[in-house]
Amino acid sequence: xxxxxxxxxxxxxxxxxxxxxxxxxxxxxxxxxxxxxxxxxxxxxxxxxxxxxxxxxxxxxxxxxxxxxxxxxxxxxxxxxxxxxxxxxxxxxxxxxxxxxxxxxxxxxxxxxxxxxxxxxxxxxxxxxxxxxxxxxxxxxxxxxxxxxxxxxxxxxxxxxxxxxxxxxxxxxxxxxxxxxxxxxxx
Ligand code: URA
Numbered sequence: 001x002x003x004x005x006x007x008x009x010x011x012x013x014x015x016x017x018x019x020x021x022x023x024x025x026x027x028x029x030x031x032x033x034x035x036x037x038x039x040x041x042x043x044x045x046x047x048x049x050x051x052x053x054x055x056x057x058x059x060x061x062x063x064x065x066x067x068x069x070x071x072x073x074x075x076x077x078x079x080x081x082x083x084x085x086x087x088x089x090x091x092x093x094x095x096x097x098x099x100x101x102x103x104x105x106x107x108x109x110x111x112x113x114x115x116x117x118x119x120x121x122x123x124x125x126x127x128x129x130x131x132x133x134x135x136x137x138x139x140x141x142x143x144x145x146x147x148x149x150x151x152x153x154x155x156x157x158x159x160x161x162x163x164x165x166x167x168x169x170x171x172x173x174x175x176x177x178x179x180x181x182x183x184x185x186x187x
Pocket of ligand 1: 024040041042043044047053054055057058059081157
């Protein structure tokens with residue numbers, strides 16, 4: 001399935017209950033040949049309205065986090081979510097919803113072929129690793145999804161409520177940047 005077919009399938013998807021309340025599905029955004037792929041939880045209200053991931057308050061923080069390590073939305077970065085449709089009242093997506101949506105995320109990863117995957121929060125880690133992990137206990141570790149390294153960090157919405165942990169997210173992104181540089185054969 002190429003990008004056009006994939007995005008058309010996502011937009012027309014009726015595979016789980018999340019399609020009932022969405023305004024539109026939100027496939028993903030960014031550089032389709034990126035070295036970096038960030039995965040969030042699911043669209044919120046503004047994303048559901050605009051059709052783009054991370055455009056609300058959490059998205060502004062994500063953009064600032066990207067800028068802090070020299071990255072920019074759309075340039076060498078692809079951003080997607082574990083589920084493509086907004087969970088009602090912004091609740092956490094359920095495991096069965098994440099599993100039903102997983103083939104879309106899997107295909108996005110196959111098409112982008114990033115050097116590193118960054119899971120933003122537990123639901124993203126569940127989607128990428130098929131495992132329930134604690135972010136706090138898993139930071140600084142390299143997980144694997146096939147050949148692709150996966151780094152986990154806090155979700156930006158969590159960081160908006162827990163500003164003291166922002167420094168940890170910065171450390172996690174620096175850790176991921178080290179992996180990308182290593183894989184690119186840079187010092
Ligand atoms: N939170 C997410 O996990 N994803 C979005 O797209 C927006 C907010």
